Amino acid sequence: xxxxLENISVRFGGIAALTGVNLEVADDSVVGLVGPNGAxxxxxxxxxxxxxxxxxxxxxxxxxxxxKGKIHNRARAGIGRTFQIPQPLHELTVRENLMVAQRxxxxxxxxxxxxxxxxxxxxxxxADAQAATDLALSEQKALEVGKALATEPKLLMLDxxxxxxxxxxxxxxxxxxxxxxxxxxxxMIVIEHDIETISRLCQRCVxxxxxxxxxxxxxxxxxxxxxxxRSYTGTGAxxxx
Amino acid sequence: xxxxxxAIVAACYLVVPVVLGxxxxxxxxxxxxxxxxxxxxxxxxxxxxxxxxxxxxxxFFGVGAYTSALLxxxxxxxxxxxxxxxxxxxxxxxxxxxPALRLRGPYFALAILAYAxxxxxxxxxxxxxxxxxxxxxxxxxxxxxxxxxxxxxxxAYLVILTLLVLGILAYKAIRDSYWGLALKAMHxxxxxxxxxxxxxxxxxxxxxxxxxxxxxxxxAFNAHVIGFLxxxxxxxxxxxxxxxxxAIFGGYRTLSGPILGALVIYLLDQLLFKTLMPQGHQIMFGxxxxxxxxxxxxxLLPLLTKPxxxxxxxxxxxxPEKRHAAAA
Amino acid sequence: MSELVLQSLYxxxxxxxxxxxxxLGLTLIFGTMKVINLAHGEMVLLAAYIAYTAxxxxxxxxxxxxxxxxxxxxxxxxxxxxLVSRIRQDRELNSLILTxxxxxxxxxxxxxxxxxxxRSTNVPWFNEPVVIGEAFYSTSAQVLFFLAGLGxxxxxxxxxxxxxxxxxxxxxxSNRNAAMLMGVNPRTTEVISFVxxxxxxxxxxxxxxxxxxxxxxxxxxxxxxxxxxxxxxxLGSIPGVLVGAMLIGVAEYMTITLASSALQELTGMVMxxxxxxxxxxxxxxxxxxVG
Numbered sequence: 001x002x003x004x005l006e007n008i009s010v011r012f013g014g015i016a017a018l019t020g021v022n023l024e025v026a027d028d029s030v031v032g033l034v035g036p037n038g039a040x041x042x043x044x045x046x047x048x049x050x051x052x053x054x055x056x057x058x059x060x061x062x063x064x065x066x067x068k069g070k071i072h073n074r075a076r077a078g079i080g081r082t083f084q085i086p087q088p089l090h091e092l093t094v095r096e097n098l099m100v101a102q103r104x105x106x107x108x109x110x111x112x113x114x115x116x117x118x119x120x121x122x123x124x125x126x127a128d129a130q131a132a133t134d135l136a137l138s139e140q141k142a143l144e145v146g147k148a149l150a151t152e153p154k155l156l157m158l159d160x161x162x163x164x165x166x167x168x169x170x171x172x173x174x175x176x177x178x179x180x181x182x183x184x185x186x187x188m189i190v191i192e193h194d195i196e197t198i199s200r201l202c203q204r205c206v207x208x209x210x211x212x213x214x215x216x217x218x219x220x221x222x223x224x225x226x227x228x229x230r231s232y233t234g235t236g237a238x239x240x241x
Numbered sequence: 242x243x244x245x246x247x248a249i250v251a252a253c254y255l256v257v258p259v260v261l262g263x264x265x266x267x268x269x270x271x272x273x274x275x276x277x278x279x280x281x282x283x284x285x286x287x288x289x290x291x292x293x294x295x296x297x298x299x300x301f302f303g304v305g306a307y308t309s310a311l312l313x314x315x316x317x318x319x320x321x322x323x324x325x326x327x328x329x330x331x332x333x334x335x336x337x338x339x340p341a342l343r344l345r346g347p348y349f350a351l352a353i354l355a356y357a358x359x360x361x362x363x364x365x366x367x368x369x370x371x372x373x374x375x376x377x378x379x380x381x382x383x384x385x386x387x388x389x390x391x392x393x394x395x396x397a398y399l400v401i402l403t404l405l406v407l408g409i410l411a412y413k414a415i416r417d418s419y420w421g422l423a424l425k426a427m428h429x430x431x432x433x434x435x436x437x438x439x440x441x442x443x444x445x446x447x448x449x450x451x452x453x454x455x456x457x458x459x460x461a462f463n464a465h466v467i468g469f470l471x472x473x474x475x476x477x478x479x480x481x482x483x484x485x486x487x488a489i490f491g492g493y494r495t496l497s498g499p500i501l502g503a504l505v506i507y508l509l510d511q512l513l514f515k516t517l518m519p520q521g522h523q524i525m526f527g528x529x530x531x532x533x534x535x536x537x538x539x540x541l542l543p544l545l546t547k548p549x550x551x552x553x554x555x556x557x558x559x560x561p562e563k564r565h566a567a568a569a
Numbered sequence: 570m571s572e573l574v575l576q577s578l579y580x581x582x583x584x585x586x587x588x589x590x591x592x593l594g595l596t597l598i599f600g601t602m603k604v605i606n607l608a609h610g611e612m613v614l615l616a617a618y619i620a621y622t623a624x625x626x627x628x629x630x631x632x633x634x635x636x637x638x639x640x641x642x643x644x645x646x647x648x649x650x651x652l653v654s655r656i657r658q659d660r661e662l663n664s665l666i667l668t669x670x671x672x673x674x675x676x677x678x679x680x681x682x683x684x685x686x687x688r689s690t691n692v693p694w695f696n697e698p699v700v701i702g703e704a705f706y707s708t709s710a711q712v713l714f715f716l717a718g719l720g721x722x723x724x725x726x727x728x729x730x731x732x733x734x735x736x737x738x739x740x741x742x743s744n745r746n747a748a749m750l751m752g753v754n755p756r757t758t759e760v761i762s763f764v765x766x767x768x769x770x771x772x773x774x775x776x777x778x779x780x781x782x783x784x785x786x787x788x789x790x791x792x793x794x795x796x797x798x799x800x801x802x803x804l805g806s807i808p809g810v811l812v813g814a815m816l817i818g819v820a821e822y823m824t825i826t827l828a829s830s831a832l833q834e835l836t837g838m839v840m841x842x843x844x845x846x847x848x849x850x851x852x853x854x855x856x857x858x859v860g
């Protein structure tokens with residue numbers, strides 16, 4: 001059930017956040033999404049998860065139309081995402097966060113599966129902690145992944161889940177993500193700044209700059225591309241935006 | 242843990258009738274107070290579970306009252322059945338107000354206020370159905386079932402008590418369900434909730450319908466107890482004001498808050514304020530409301546338990562005006 | 570028929586002038602503090618009753634009672650600010666509930682002091698007919714306060730746009746913290762906006778008393794009317810207020826002419842809901858701007 005975006009454009013007022021983006025993600029592949037700040041990476045996630053409606057273009061995930069459909073139907077269709085700034089469900093415990101995600105996102109109730117996710121993310125000891133107030137940053141990030149997992153996605157979109165973690169935390173999280181792909185059999189799109197992370201995790205890497213795809217290929221090939229190097233060093237989007 | 246509430250309910254059913262059974266004046270005060278408690282509970286269901294503050298619950302109260310009164314009087318529908326239909330009528334009316342669900346907090350509150358006004362004007366105008374400003378007289382009273390006369394003060398007391406208990410059970414059932422969890426999560430993290438598959442607008446709409454149903458049944462009950470209706474009474478601002486005051490006073494984040502709030506406020510009003518100030522005694526509602534918002538926005542209970550922690554640190558993170566941007 | 574329509578168009582436009590007076594204060598405060606003052610209509614009503622007392626007890630012409638009415642309402646308005654500014658959390662909603670409460674207090678205060686009777690002015694001059702072109706009828710009071718409405722709207726607009734206080738006010742409205750860093754004391758500007766809102770409400774109250782009839786329950790309706798106009802105008806837009814007020818005025822008078830006077834109030838409510846649903850930022854305004 002592949003993701004297929006065709007000619008996606010998003011404009012906020014006069015600003016073009018995305019221009020003519022084409023992207024296909026096959027089942028079971030891990031795609032890195034990189035680019036300078038303001039390149040449109042998170043906007044692309046927002047389009048796929050329905051928080052932003054594209055001005056132009058078509059987007060499908062299997063049989064699901066991602067341009068018109070309601071936000072909440074995407075979880076049922078198999079799209080899970082995390083937020084760059086963790087957004088735990090306020091006033092709920094960690095376990096309740098996952099319960100709500102499972103009940104509404106996967107449409108079933110299976111406590112053993114929730115235990116499994118808690119265990120996988122090393123959150124078992126925090127299961128009854130208040131999600132919004134009682135978690136360390138790394139645990140909040142893990143919960144972000146957990147909420148998405150509980151909806152039983154076929155495609156998991158991770159928005160800088162490693163950012164802000166210290167090195168050892170980062171390494172542990174990466175191992176976990178690699179296991180996630182192997183054991184849970186998911187397609188993944190990963191936004192990350194760190195080139196090394198992308199190289200280790202992904203078979204394929206897509207580079208956005210000024211809202212356009214400027215490179216698409218294996219991480220090695222992409223990071224050797226002179227245009228990509230320029231976008232990261234010389235004239236980054238941040239200076240223009 | 243559960244023994245205490247059960248004991249209270251048992252006392253309400255058994256002890257109160259024995260002690261007050263013969264005192265019609267006190268009983269009618271208690272009946273009115275419980276009616277208001279039922280509206281306050283319906284208000285709090287929307288306010289606490291649904292996260293929407295309404296300034297116009299009179300709309301649902303009034304529609305429930307008229308639906309039930311007309312069905313019973315003109316079509317001869319049995320009164321208890323008509324009361325259920327009154328709730329259904331109010332629920333149906335709430336469907337008309339659903340466009341307001343797209344609006345953010347204050348605008349939702351005011352839109353519902355506008356709806357209540359519109360309903361009142363329409364009830365005044367539709368003379369063919371409602372009898373207009375002249376009102377409806379001799380609405381059938383609560384019936385006699387198996388020899389027990391529910392139209393007596395004691396009977397009415399038992400009916401409204403039962404309605405309130407059913408309302409509490411419904412409220413609890415929703416609160417403790419997956420829906421309740423999702424609704425609770427929606428208050429502060431709407432996008433995050435929707436992204437994991439929660440149909441937030443649908444849940445809010447459902448809360449509006451349930452809340453309107455409860456308010457409608459309360460209105461219907463009141464109509465059959467009073468026996469008389471006119472638009473300016475059935476859709477009076479009081480029915481919108483008192484639940485807000487009661488819920489804010491008792492603390493609308495809790496289940497018992499709005500109910501206790503309604504009882505305390507109504508009895509204070511009738512027994513104290515009204516005797517002190519025959520004209521304009523409702524001024525105290527305003528004073529109470531203002532004082533609660535300033536000194537203890539989360540209700541009286543925290544004020545009593547934590548006298549020195551008047552302002553709790555802001556629990557709600559302000560959400561940026563995403564919805565505005567999305568609507569524009 | 571067409572004459573009747575023209576007449577109601579004229580009457581509606583005239584009414585728009587004093588409706589604008591009623592709405593301006595609410596709009597101003599919403600624009601500066603994002604606070605919807607639900608006690609606004611009651612403040613207008615308070616001024617109307619002061620004018621009534623001046624006339625009926627002391628025999629003072631209501632227009633000459635304006636300073637007294639304004640003083641009382643400005644004082645009330647500043648007190649409202651004192652309370653509203655104490656709210657720390659969730660100000661948007663809590664201030665709504667607080668001012669709702671203040672409105673209840675004022676309504677019942679009016680009821681206690683002046684009783685529930687309906688009052689209107691007995692000074693004949695206000696009710697003298699003014700006929701323009703032999704087709705358009707109105708009273709002197711309507712014309713007077715139409716002009717006052719035009720003048721004060723223009724003055725407020727000019728003041729917000731050109732004066733230093735006005736600029737400071739807009740700075741605070743758009744970014745409180747940045748304005749503070751630039752040396753603007755936000756509390757001062759907020760108090761000033763409440764003073765001006767009180768001033769306008771005071772004049773509006775006297776207008777109300779001379780043009781129409783008053784009773785204690787009216788405050789609520791006035792608040793709603795002011796809010797309807799504010800929403801129509803585009804929340805926070807001053808020139809929009811005049812246009813919105815005239816729209817409401819014309820719609821109301823058309824309803825009276827073509828349908829029935831009982832439906833007058835309905836028109837405003839329905840327009841209010843339509844605008845909220847179709848364009849939450851109003852007809853004329855860009856979102857959240859003052860001026």
